[in-house]
Amino acid sequence: MRPSPLVIQQTLIWFSAISFIFFGIGCFVAPVMEQEFARYGLARFRKIVGILQLAGAGGLLVGVISFPGLGQLAASGLSILMFLGVCVRIKIKDTLIQTIPAFAYMLLNAYLAITGF
Numbered sequence: 001m002r003p004s005p006l007v008i009q010q011t012l013i014w015f016s017a018i019s020f021i022f023f024g025i026g027c028f029v030a031p032v033m034e035q036e037f038a039r040y041g042l043a044r045f046r047k048i049v050g051i052l053q054l055a056g057a058g059g060l061l062v063g064v065i066s067f068p069g070l071g072q073l074a075a076s077g078l079s080i081l082m083f084l085g086v087c088v089r090i091k092i093k094d095t096l097i098q099t100i101p102a103f104a105y106m107l108l109n110a111y112l113a114i115t116g117f
Helices: 005-029 031-041 045-064 068-091 096-114
Strands: none
Touching: 005 031, 005 045, 005 068, 005 096, 031 045, 045 068, 068 096
16 A cells, blocks of 8 residues: 555655754754864854754644644745755765765755645
8 A cells, every 4th residue: 555645745744854853953962063064164154054954843843733834934944955055065075975965855845845735
């Protein structure tokens, strides 16, 4: 039996939201994230990015539970954030393997923003 499109959509929303909760918290507590942002040349933006990731995750969860428009807005914001992440990785000449996760999250959230909640 195949899962319904609604089940797939909600699974993707929850996957993205949980991922960005972990990424957002990591921006505040994980030494590796501090090192990565220094490597990007963006150390001063680490906490702002963490806040944006947590806000985006919260928006996705609120969207899936009660306010679909907020979820779409949050997905749009996360997609833009990940687009900027891809741009940074290209600028600092990261490998394709290093860039793929940001690109995948960009596409995932763009899909969620376009297809709705």
